[in-house]
Amino acid sequence: MLLVEDLHKSFEDFTAVDGANLQVRQGDLVAVIGPNGAGKTTLFNLITGHLKADRGRIRFRDQDITRQAAHVICRKGIARSFQIANIFHRLSVFRNVQVSVLAQKKLSRTLFRPAQTLVVEETNRILQSVGLQNKNLDVAGSLSHGDKRILEIAIALGNEPELLILDEPTAGMSPEETASTMELVKRLAREQGLTILFCEHDMDVVFNVATSIMVMQHGRTIIQGTPENVRRNTTVQEAYLGGG
Amino acid sequence: MTRSLILSRSSLWWSAALLTLLLLVPLWGSRFTIYILAVIFVTALLAMSLNLLVGHGGIYQFHHAAFYGVGAYTAGLIAAKTSWPVWIGFCAGPFMAAAAGWVIGLFCVRLTKLYFGMLQISLGSLIWIVALRWYSLTAGDDGIHGIRMPEVLAGSVNIYYFLLAVVTGCVLIMFLIYKSPFGVTLRAIRDNPQRCEAVGINVRQHQLLAIIIGTFFAGVAGVLFVVLEGSIFPDMLFWVLSLEVLIMCLLGGWFTFFGPVVGAAIMVTLRTFVGSVTEYWTMILGIVLILLIFFLPEGIMGINFREWGRRRSRRAAARAAENADAAG
Numbered sequence: 001m002l003l004v005e006d007l008h009k010s011f012e013d014f015t016a017v018d019g020a021n022l023q024v025r026q027g028d029l030v031a032v033i034g035p036n037g038a039g040k041t042t043l044f045n046l047i048t049g050h051l052k053a054d055r056g057r058i059r060f061r062d063q064d065i066t067r068q069a070a071h072v073i074c075r076k077g078i079a080r081s082f083q084i085a086n087i088f089h090r091l092s093v094f095r096n097v098q099v100s101v102l103a104q105k106k107l108s109r110t111l112f113r114p115a116q117t118l119v120v121e122e123t124n125r126i127l128q129s130v131g132l133q134n135k136n137l138d139v140a141g142s143l144s145h146g147d148k149r150i151l152e153i154a155i156a157l158g159n160e161p162e163l164l165i166l167d168e169p170t171a172g173m174s175p176e177e178t179a180s181t182m183e184l185v186k187r188l189a190r191e192q193g194l195t196i197l198f199c200e201h202d203m204d205v206v207f208n209v210a211t212s213i214m215v216m217q218h219g220r221t222i223i224q225g226t227p228e229n230v231r232r233n234t235t236v237q238e239a240y241l242g243g244g
Numbered sequence: 245m246t247r248s249l250i251l252s253r254s255s256l257w258w259s260a261a262l263l264t265l266l267l268l269v270p271l272w273g274s275r276f277t278i279y280i281l282a283v284i285f286v287t288a289l290l291a292m293s294l295n296l297l298v299g300h301g302g303i304y305q306f307h308h309a310a311f312y313g314v315g316a317y318t319a320g321l322i323a324a325k326t327s328w329p330v331w332i333g334f335c336a337g338p339f340m341a342a343a344a345g346w347v348i349g350l351f352c353v354r355l356t357k358l359y360f361g362m363l364q365i366s367l368g369s370l371i372w373i374v375a376l377r378w379y380s381l382t383a384g385d386d387g388i389h390g391i392r393m394p395e396v397l398a399g400s401v402n403i404y405y406f407l408l409a410v411v412t413g414c415v416l417i418m419f420l421i422y423k424s425p426f427g428v429t430l431r432a433i434r435d436n437p438q439r440c441e442a443v444g445i446n447v448r449q450h451q452l453l454a455i456i457i458g459t460f461f462a463g464v465a466g467v468l469f470v471v472l473e474g475s476i477f478p479d480m481l482f483w484v485l486s487l488e489v490l491i492m493c494l495l496g497g498w499f500t501f502f503g504p505v506v507g508a509a510i511m512v513t514l515r516t517f518v519g520s521v522t523e524y525w526t527m528i529l530g531i532v533l534i535l536l537i538f539f540l541p542e543g544i545m546g547i548n549f550r551e552w553g554r555r556r557s558r559r560a561a562a563r564a565a566e567n568a569d570a571a572g
């Protein structure tokens with residue numbers, strides 16, 4: 001479904017991504033792991049078009065999407081959440097999700113119809129599926145950190161993506177919140193047939209949830225494989241899992 | 245039923261009451277009152293058209309007066325330099341303003357925030373220079389005065405009603421846009437352009453459309469100024485006016501829909517009354533601004549009255565509890 005080949009990206013004299021390879025198949029739950037600064041977020045930004053690659057190729061559903069604009073890539077079926085809660089602070093929770101549903105239905109340039117009668121059902125269904133339905137009138141900026149992260153995912157779902165990219169969905173969450181969030185991610189993948197690509201620091205979470213794991217170090221892909229294969233790989237053990 | 249109403253019932257009543265009051269003013273108001281209200285209508289429309297961009301779109305439209313001027317000059321020049329019916333100029337004004345907004349916007353939307361604002365000030369100032377220097381066409385600094393008007397618009401009361409009708413119509417259209425999916429998307433872009441791109445919104449295209457709409461209504465305001473004053477002059481396109489209009493938005497409450505109207509009313513009143521007492525009315529304005537920044541950063545209409553009321557009742561409850569304690 002998604003194929004990243006030998007991707008490179010540097011900022012002035014710093015090389016952030018230096019030969020990343022990634023393969024995501026339909027229905028996979030792929031985790032990208034690696035120490036801080038390994039280039040995980042940069043890799044995601046390259047895939048979603050927020051940054052432009054220097055070299056290498058990104059293919060999605062047999063189309064080359066390398067260096068395309070973010071909103072174009074999104075229309076092809078890749079939605080994402082961000083590492084820091086990236087929501088519309090002054091709008092209500094309902095509106096936050098509605099904006100993305102409106103964009104998906106190509107209604108965001110409609111000028112003379114009241115927005116409050118449009119895509120209400122779809123929006124409420126998404127809020128229901130992530131469990132935010134009771135907070136739909138709250139101003140997004142006033143939500144708790146955990147709820148903001150969930151809202152992030154809900155906004156991404158508004159695009160009806162085939163591939164959902166989550167950049168550290170549980171960053172800054174308590175262990176309970178982390179568990180329930182990952183449960184949600186698993187459920188979404190199962191119920192809505194989503195393919196999910198995420199990165200995460202908590203190794204327990206990664207080995208529990210992922211069906212495939214890609215390990216990055218210094219911007220380079222060390223290995224991608226099933227959790228068992230990755231756990232057994234000696235390079236990974238030395239570099240990241242701390243040799244056990 | 246209530247879901248399909250875009251205005252709550254109480255705000256519907258308030259608007260109707262205000263409109264009725266304004267309709268009745270010419271029955272008892274003096275010529276001066278009528279004139280000041282008319283000035284407020286024009287200024288309010290200008291401020292609202294700017295706020296559509298600044299407050300709701302997060303677009304740093306720093307030289308909005310340029311488009312107000314384009315609208316006014318188009319209407320004024322067609323009336324003064326051609327033998328065409330004046331109405332043609334009135335209709336062409338807003339479209340010329342929107343066209344200018346589109347062209348300048350094309351360049352500006354490539355930049356963001358302050359850079360956008362700086363480029364806009366420079367490009368808008370080019371229009372001002374043209375109006376100032378092209379003597380043979382615009383009469384430069386002198387401006388053009390005594391522009392002919394259609395007969396229907398003779399007399400201040402007729403003008404008052406004409407302005408009230410046009411401004412009400414424009415405000416209604418802007419309100420519909422504010423409540424539309426486009427309006428919601430625009431506010432989302434203001435809050436977080438990066439996230440908007442990530443949900444598949446072409447941010448620049450939306451900003452450009454907003455600029456075209458905003459400058460169109462600025463053009464309408466410009467035409468209305470010509471109707472009211474019968475003159476055009478380069479100061480209408482000077483950046484100082486842009487700043488004043490921006491202050492109206494901030495003063496009234498730039499995250500609210502009707503805030504700029506309040507801001508415009510206050511500014512016009514202040515300028516008229518304080519201006520007649522002292523030349524230094526801008527000093528009063530400065531003091532008002534400082535107070536505003538400290539105490540009402542979201543403007544007058546930005547006060548959260550419900551929260552205020554709740555805090556007051558909470559304080560009252562606390563006091564009652566204290567009294568009960570003291571009694572016990």
